[in-house]
Amino acid sequence: MSYTTLISASELFNQIGNPKWVIVDCRFSLDDAGRGLKDYLQLHIPGAVYAHLNKDLSGQIIPGKTGRHPLPQLETFVKTLSGWGIDADVQVVPYDDKGGPIAAARLWWLLRWMGHDAVAVLNGGWPQWRNNGFPVTNKVETRKPGNFTPRIRNNLLFCTEDVQKILHDPSYRLLDSRSADRYRGENETIDPVAGHIPGALSAPFANNLNSEGLFLSRDELKARFQKLLGNVLPEHAVFYCGSGVTAAHNLLAVSHAGLGYAHLYAGSWSEWITSPDRPITRKSL
Numbered sequence: 001m002s003y004t005t006l007i008s009a010s011e012l013f014n015q016i017g018n019p020k021w022v023i024v025d026c027r028f029s030l031d032d033a034g035r036g037l038k039d040y041l042q043l044h045i046p047g048a049v050y051a052h053l054n055k056d057l058s059g060q061i062i063p064g065k066t067g068r069h070p071l072p073q074l075e076t077f078v079k080t081l082s083g084w085g086i087d088a089d090v091q092v093v094p095y096d097d098k099g100g101p102i103a104a105a106r107l108w109w110l111l112r113w114m115g116h117d118a119v120a121v122l123n124g125g126w127p128q129w130r131n132n133g134f135p136v137t138n139k140v141e142t143r144k145p146g147n148f149t150p151r152i153r154n155n156l157l158f159c160t161e162d163v164q165k166i167l168h169d170p171s172y173r174l175l176d177s178r179s180a181d182r183y184r185g186e187n188e189t190i191d192p193v194a195g196h197i198p199g200a201l202s203a204p205f206a207n208n209l210n211s212e213g214l215f216l217s218r219d220e221l222k223a224r225f226q227k228l229l230g231n232v233l234p235e236h237a238v239f240y241c242g243s244g245v246t247a248a249h250n251l252l253a254v255s256h257a258g259l260g261y262a263h264l265y266a267g268s269w270s271e272w273i274t275s276p277d278r279p280i281t282r283k284s285l
Contacts (some may be wrong), residue, residue, distance in 0.1 A: 002091055002117065002118035003091060003093070003118065003119075003120030004117050004118065004119065004120060004255075005108075005120055005121070005252060005255050005256035006120055006121055006122075006123045006215055006252075006256055007093055007120040007121070007122055007123065008122075008123055008124075008128075009122065009123070009124060009128045009129045009131075009132045009134060010132065012045075012093055012122055012129075013132070013134050015091075016045075016046055016047060016135070017046070017047065018091075020089060020090055020091060021047075021090065021091045021092075021093065022049070022084055022085050022086050022090050022091070022092050022093070022143065023045050023047050023048040023049070023092075023093045023094075023095070024048060024049055024050075024051050024084065024092060024093070024094040024095070024104075024107060025040045025044045025045065025048040025049070025050045025051065025094075025095060025096075025126075026051045026053065026057070026094045026095060026096045026102070026103035026104040026106070026107055027039050027040060027095075027096045027097045027102075027103070027126065028052065028053040028054075028096065028102050028103045030102075030190070033052075033053075033054055036050070036052065036053070036096075036103075037050055037052060039097070041138065041140070042138060043136045043137070043138055044136065044137065044138070045095065045126075045129060045134075045135075045136065045137075046135055046136070046137045046139070047141055048095075048141060049084045049085075049141050049143060051084075051094070051103065051107060053069065053102065053103040053106065053245065054069070056072070056077075056080050057069075057072060057103055057106050057107055057110060058070060058071070058072055059071055059072045059073050059076075060073070064274050065271075065274060066267060066271055066274075067242075067243045067244060067266070067267040067268050067269070067270035067271035067272075067274075068190075068191075068242065068243035068270040069106075069243040069244050069245050069270075070244075070266070070267070070271075071110070071157075071244070071266050072110070074150065074152075077110070077114070078114075078148050078149075078150055081111075081114070081146070081148040082145050082146050082147055082148045083143075083145055084143060084146070085143030085144055085145060085146045086111075086116070086146045086148050087146035087147050087148055087149075088116070088148075088149065090118065090146065091118045091119075091120075092107075092111060092116065092118060092119040092120075093119075093120055093121070093122055094107040094108060094119070094121055094122070095121065095122035095125045095126055095129070096125050096126065097125050097126040097127060098125060098213075102245060102246065103245065104121045104122070104125065105121055105245075105246070105248040105249040105251070105252045106244075106245045106248045107119070108120070108121050108248060108252055109156075109248035109251055109252070109264060112153070112156065112261075113152065113153055113154075113156050113157060113264075114148075114150045114151065114152060114153075115150055115151025115152065115153055116148075121252060123214055123215055124212065124213050124214045125213070127213060128212075128213070128214070155263075156261055156263060156264060157263065157264060157266060158238050158263045158264065158265040158266070159265075159266070159267065160265075160267055160271055160272065160278075162238075162263075162265075163197065163238065163240075163265050163272070164278070166238065167197075167198060167199055167279075168199070170232075171232065171233075171236055172232065172236045172237075172238060173201065173228070173229055173230070173232040173236065173237050173238070174197055174199055174200040174201070174238050174240070174265075175200060175201050175202075175203040175228060175237060175238065175239050175240070175250065176196050176197070176200045176201065176202055176203060176240060176241070176269075177203055177204065177205045177239050177240065177241040177246050177247040177249065177250045178196075178204065178205075178241050178242055178246070178269070179204050179206065180202050180204055182194070182242070183196045183200075183202040183204075184196075184202075184282060185282030190242055190270075191242060191269060191270050191273060192273070193273040193280065194282060195280040195281055195282040196269070196280065196281060196282075197240065197269070197272055197278075197279075197280065197281075198279050198280070198281045200240070201228060203225075203228050203239070203250060205241070205246045205247070205249035205250050205253075207224065208221060208224075208249060208250065208253040215253065215256065216253075218256060218257050218258060221253050221254075221256060221257035222257040222258060222259060224253075224257075225237075225253070225254055225257060225259055226259075234254060234259040234260045234261070234262055235260055235261060235262065235263075237254070237262035237263065238262065238263040238264075238265050239251055239262055239263070239264055239265065240264075240265035240267075240268040240269060240272075241268050241269065242268055242269050242270055243268050243269070243270045243271075244264060244265070244266040244267060244268040244271075247264055247265070247268060248264065250262075251264055
Protein backbone atom coordinates (compact mmCIF):
# COMPACT_ATOMS: atom_id res chain seq x y z
CA MET A 1 0.00 0.00 0.00
CA SER A 2 1.28 3.46 -0.87
CA TYR A 3 0.14 6.81 0.50
CA THR A 4 -0.46 9.50 -2.10
CA THR A 5 -1.89 12.56 -0.33
CA LEU A 6 -1.84 12.56 3.49
CA ILE A 7 -0.60 10.24 6.21
CA SER A 8 -1.32 10.38 9.94
CA ALA A 9 1.35 10.55 12.63
CA SER A 10 0.39 7.09 13.91
CA GLU A 11 0.62 5.58 10.42
CA LEU A 12 4.07 7.07 9.97
CA PHE A 13 5.17 5.91 13.42
CA ASN A 14 4.42 2.32 12.38
CA GLN A 15 6.93 2.64 9.53
CA ILE A 16 9.86 4.22 11.38
CA GLY A 17 12.99 2.32 10.39
CA ASN A 18 11.47 0.95 7.18
CA PRO A 19 14.28 1.26 4.59
CA LYS A 20 11.71 1.75 1.83
CA TRP A 21 10.40 4.91 3.46
CA VAL A 22 12.08 8.31 3.18
CA ILE A 23 11.00 11.01 5.63
CA VAL A 24 11.89 14.57 4.69
CA ASP A 25 11.91 17.42 7.19
CA CYS A 26 10.87 20.55 5.27
CA ARG A 27 10.62 23.06 8.09
CA PHE A 28 11.34 26.56 6.87
CA SER A 29 10.67 30.17 7.82
CA LEU A 30 10.33 32.96 5.27
CA ASP A 31 11.49 35.38 7.96
CA ASP A 32 14.62 33.35 8.81
CA ALA A 33 15.87 31.07 6.04
CA GLY A 34 18.24 29.26 8.40
CA ARG A 35 15.74 28.49 11.12
CA GLY A 36 14.40 25.26 9.65
CA LEU A 37 17.81 23.62 9.52
CA LYS A 38 18.55 24.78 13.06
CA ASP A 39 15.30 23.23 14.26
CA TYR A 40 16.12 20.01 12.39
CA LEU A 41 19.58 19.78 13.97
CA GLN A 42 18.03 20.23 17.38
CA LEU A 43 15.28 17.59 17.02
CA HIS A 44 13.51 15.80 14.19
CA ILE A 45 11.64 12.61 13.35
CA PRO A 46 14.00 9.59 13.38
CA GLY A 47 15.39 8.83 9.95
CA ALA A 48 14.43 12.17 8.43
CA VAL A 49 16.68 14.01 6.00
CA TYR A 50 16.43 17.79 5.68
CA ALA A 51 15.18 19.75 2.65
CA HIS A 52 15.77 23.49 2.41
CA LEU A 53 13.05 25.35 0.51
CA ASN A 54 15.40 27.84 -1.12
CA LYS A 55 18.35 25.53 -1.77
CA ASP A 56 16.76 22.13 -2.46
CA LEU A 57 13.16 22.76 -3.54
CA SER A 58 13.68 25.88 -5.66
CA GLY A 59 15.86 26.97 -8.54
CA GLN A 60 17.90 30.07 -9.24
CA ILE A 61 16.04 33.36 -9.18
CA ILE A 62 16.46 35.45 -12.34
CA PRO A 63 15.62 39.08 -11.41
CA GLY A 64 12.91 40.55 -13.58
CA LYS A 65 11.95 37.17 -15.03
CA THR A 66 11.19 34.53 -12.40
CA GLY A 67 9.22 34.56 -9.19
CA ARG A 68 10.70 34.19 -5.71
CA HIS A 69 10.75 30.36 -5.75
CA PRO A 70 11.22 29.11 -9.31
CA LEU A 71 11.13 25.37 -9.89
CA PRO A 72 14.45 23.60 -9.33
CA GLN A 73 16.61 22.76 -12.30
CA LEU A 74 15.66 19.24 -13.38
CA GLU A 75 19.09 17.60 -13.37
CA THR A 76 20.01 19.16 -10.04
CA PHE A 77 16.76 18.10 -8.41
CA VAL A 78 17.12 14.52 -9.67
CA LYS A 79 20.53 14.39 -7.97
CA THR A 80 19.00 15.81 -4.78
CA LEU A 81 16.23 13.20 -4.71
CA SER A 82 18.68 10.41 -5.45
CA GLY A 83 20.93 11.66 -2.67
CA TRP A 84 18.04 11.36 -0.25
CA GLY A 85 17.65 7.70 -1.24
CA ILE A 86 14.51 8.21 -3.29
CA ASP A 87 13.80 5.92 -6.20
CA ALA A 88 10.71 4.35 -7.78
CA ASP A 89 10.14 1.90 -4.90
CA VAL A 90 10.25 4.43 -2.05
CA GLN A 91 7.40 5.93 -0.05
CA VAL A 92 8.19 9.58 0.69
CA VAL A 93 6.73 11.50 3.65
CA PRO A 94 7.53 15.21 3.85
CA TYR A 95 6.58 17.24 6.90
CA ASP A 96 6.97 20.71 8.31
CA ASP A 97 5.74 22.61 11.34
CA LYS A 98 2.81 24.49 9.84
CA GLY A 99 0.34 21.78 8.79
CA GLY A 100 1.96 21.37 5.40
CA PRO A 101 1.51 24.83 3.83
CA ILE A 102 5.10 25.94 3.37
CA ALA A 103 7.50 23.37 1.95
CA ALA A 104 6.09 19.90 2.63
CA ALA A 105 3.26 20.39 0.13
CA ARG A 106 5.79 21.88 -2.29
CA LEU A 107 7.86 18.68 -2.16
CA TRP A 108 4.66 16.64 -2.55
CA TRP A 109 3.81 18.55 -5.72
CA LEU A 110 7.36 18.45 -7.08
CA LEU A 111 7.48 14.68 -6.73
CA ARG A 112 4.07 14.32 -8.40
CA TRP A 113 5.29 16.56 -11.20
CA MET A 114 8.38 14.34 -11.49
CA GLY A 115 6.16 11.25 -11.82
CA HIS A 116 6.49 9.84 -8.29
CA ASP A 117 3.08 9.01 -6.80
CA ALA A 118 4.08 7.43 -3.48
CA VAL A 119 4.39 10.69 -1.56
CA ALA A 120 2.15 11.84 1.29
CA VAL A 121 2.40 14.85 3.59
CA LEU A 122 2.34 14.22 7.33
CA ASN A 123 -1.06 15.52 8.41
CA GLY A 124 -0.52 18.06 11.18
CA GLY A 125 3.23 17.96 10.66
CA TRP A 126 5.80 18.25 13.43
CA PRO A 127 3.30 19.55 16.04
CA GLN A 128 1.08 16.51 15.57
CA TRP A 129 4.08 14.18 15.87
CA ARG A 130 5.15 15.85 19.09
CA ASN A 131 1.63 15.96 20.52
CA ASN A 132 1.46 12.18 20.16
CA GLY A 133 4.68 11.74 22.10
CA PHE A 134 6.37 9.86 19.28
CA PRO A 135 10.19 9.54 19.32
CA VAL A 136 12.53 12.31 18.17
CA THR A 137 16.27 12.48 17.62
CA ASN A 138 19.08 14.91 16.81
CA LYS A 139 20.99 12.39 14.71
CA VAL A 140 21.75 13.71 11.23
CA GLU A 141 20.57 11.04 8.82
CA THR A 142 22.57 9.84 5.82
CA ARG A 143 20.96 7.42 3.41
CA LYS A 144 22.22 5.10 0.72
CA PRO A 145 21.78 6.98 -2.55
CA GLY A 146 18.91 5.98 -4.78
CA ASN A 147 18.53 6.26 -8.53
CA PHE A 148 15.61 8.56 -9.19
CA THR A 149 14.29 8.49 -12.76
CA PRO A 150 11.93 11.39 -13.58
CA ARG A 151 8.76 10.99 -15.61
CA ILE A 152 7.81 14.64 -16.02
CA ARG A 153 4.12 15.51 -16.04
CA ASN A 154 4.11 18.95 -17.58
CA ASN A 155 0.33 18.79 -17.85
CA LEU A 156 0.29 19.69 -14.13
CA LEU A 157 2.21 22.92 -14.76
CA PHE A 158 1.16 26.34 -16.06
CA CYS A 159 3.59 29.04 -17.12
CA THR A 160 2.83 32.76 -17.36
CA GLU A 161 1.93 32.49 -21.05
CA ASP A 162 -0.56 29.72 -20.25
CA VAL A 163 -2.23 31.90 -17.64
CA GLN A 164 -2.47 34.80 -20.07
CA LYS A 165 -4.26 32.55 -22.56
CA ILE A 166 -7.00 31.54 -20.10
CA LEU A 167 -7.68 34.91 -18.47
CA HIS A 168 -10.92 35.33 -20.39
CA ASP A 169 -11.77 31.64 -20.87
CA PRO A 170 -14.84 30.74 -18.76
CA SER A 171 -13.97 27.04 -18.92
CA TYR A 172 -10.96 27.70 -16.65
CA ARG A 173 -10.79 29.03 -13.11
CA LEU A 174 -7.85 30.87 -11.61
CA LEU A 175 -7.58 30.62 -7.81
CA ASP A 176 -5.37 32.72 -5.53
CA SER A 177 -4.06 30.68 -2.57
CA ARG A 178 -2.78 33.62 -0.51
CA SER A 179 -4.59 35.14 2.44
CA ALA A 180 -7.69 37.17 1.58
CA ASP A 181 -6.08 40.48 2.54
CA ARG A 182 -3.14 39.94 0.20
CA TYR A 183 -5.56 38.90 -2.53
CA ARG A 184 -7.40 42.19 -2.08
CA GLY A 185 -4.13 44.10 -2.24
CA GLU A 186 -4.03 44.91 1.47
CA ASN A 187 -1.16 44.27 3.89
CA GLU A 188 1.29 43.23 1.15
CA THR A 189 4.59 42.83 2.97
CA ILE A 190 6.39 40.35 0.70
CA ASP A 191 6.01 41.41 -2.93
CA PRO A 192 6.60 44.93 -4.31
CA VAL A 193 3.22 45.10 -6.05
CA ALA A 194 -0.10 44.39 -4.33
CA GLY A 195 -3.24 42.87 -5.81
CA HIS A 196 -4.17 39.75 -7.76
CA ILE A 197 -4.42 38.44 -11.30
CA PRO A 198 -7.64 39.66 -12.94
CA GLY A 199 -10.48 37.15 -12.74
CA ALA A 200 -8.90 35.09 -9.96
CA LEU A 201 -11.00 33.98 -7.01
CA SER A 202 -9.72 34.06 -3.44
CA ALA A 203 -9.02 30.56 -2.08
CA PRO A 204 -6.74 30.91 0.99
CA PHE A 205 -4.81 27.69 1.60
CA ALA A 206 -5.24 28.07 5.38
CA ASN A 207 -8.95 27.29 4.97
CA ASN A 208 -8.02 23.67 4.27
CA LEU A 209 -7.14 23.18 7.95
CA ASN A 210 -9.11 22.88 11.16
CA SER A 211 -8.26 24.55 14.46
CA GLU A 212 -5.79 21.77 15.30
CA GLY A 213 -3.78 22.27 12.11
CA LEU A 214 -5.12 19.09 10.51
CA PHE A 215 -6.66 18.94 7.07
CA LEU A 216 -10.44 19.01 6.90
CA SER A 217 -12.19 15.77 6.01
CA ARG A 218 -12.35 14.66 2.41
CA ASP A 219 -16.04 15.57 2.24
CA GLU A 220 -15.42 19.04 3.67
CA LEU A 221 -12.57 19.68 1.25
CA LYS A 222 -14.63 18.42 -1.66
CA ALA A 223 -17.50 20.74 -0.77
CA ARG A 224 -15.09 23.67 -0.42
CA PHE A 225 -13.53 23.28 -3.84
CA GLN A 226 -16.73 22.34 -5.66
CA LYS A 227 -18.18 25.64 -4.43
CA LEU A 228 -15.11 27.53 -5.67
CA LEU A 229 -15.08 25.75 -9.02
CA GLY A 230 -18.78 25.85 -9.80
CA ASN A 231 -19.22 24.32 -13.24
CA VAL A 232 -15.50 24.38 -14.01
CA LEU A 233 -13.80 20.99 -14.17
CA PRO A 234 -11.06 20.42 -11.55
CA GLU A 235 -8.54 19.77 -14.32
CA HIS A 236 -9.26 23.30 -15.56
CA ALA A 237 -8.45 24.87 -12.19
CA VAL A 238 -5.18 26.81 -11.94
CA PHE A 239 -3.82 27.68 -8.50
CA TYR A 240 -1.23 30.30 -7.73
CA CYS A 241 0.07 32.10 -4.63
CA GLY A 242 2.95 34.47 -3.97
CA SER A 243 5.76 32.32 -5.32
CA GLY A 244 4.33 28.90 -6.20
CA VAL A 245 4.83 27.28 -2.79
CA THR A 246 1.64 27.57 -0.73
CA ALA A 247 -0.52 26.98 -3.82
CA ALA A 248 0.66 23.36 -3.59
CA HIS A 249 -1.29 23.11 -0.33
CA ASN A 250 -4.51 23.70 -2.26
CA LEU A 251 -3.45 21.22 -4.94
CA LEU A 252 -2.82 18.65 -2.22
CA ALA A 253 -6.25 19.35 -0.72
CA VAL A 254 -7.95 19.03 -4.12
CA SER A 255 -6.25 15.68 -4.70
CA HIS A 256 -7.05 14.44 -1.18
CA ALA A 257 -10.70 15.37 -1.76
CA GLY A 258 -10.77 12.99 -4.71
CA LEU A 259 -11.17 15.72 -7.32
CA GLY A 260 -8.10 14.77 -9.32
CA TYR A 261 -5.31 17.05 -10.44
CA ALA A 262 -5.47 20.79 -10.92
CA HIS A 263 -2.68 22.97 -12.31
CA LEU A 264 0.03 24.98 -10.57
CA TYR A 265 1.08 28.35 -11.92
CA ALA A 266 4.59 27.91 -10.60
CA GLY A 267 5.78 31.47 -11.14
CA SER A 268 2.70 32.82 -9.35
CA TRP A 269 2.17 36.44 -8.34
CA SER A 270 5.86 37.28 -7.87
CA GLU A 271 6.55 36.30 -11.50
CA TRP A 272 3.34 37.82 -12.86
CA ILE A 273 4.34 41.27 -11.59
CA THR A 274 7.81 41.22 -13.17
CA SER A 275 6.27 42.78 -16.27
CA PRO A 276 4.29 46.05 -16.06
CA ASP A 277 2.40 44.95 -19.18
CA ARG A 278 0.51 42.25 -17.26
CA PRO A 279 -2.79 43.41 -15.79
CA ILE A 280 -3.49 43.43 -12.07
CA THR A 281 -6.49 44.29 -9.95
CA ARG A 282 -7.09 45.13 -6.33
CA LYS A 283 -10.84 44.87 -6.50
CA SER A 284 -12.36 41.96 -4.59
CA LEU A 285 -14.22 39.50 -6.79
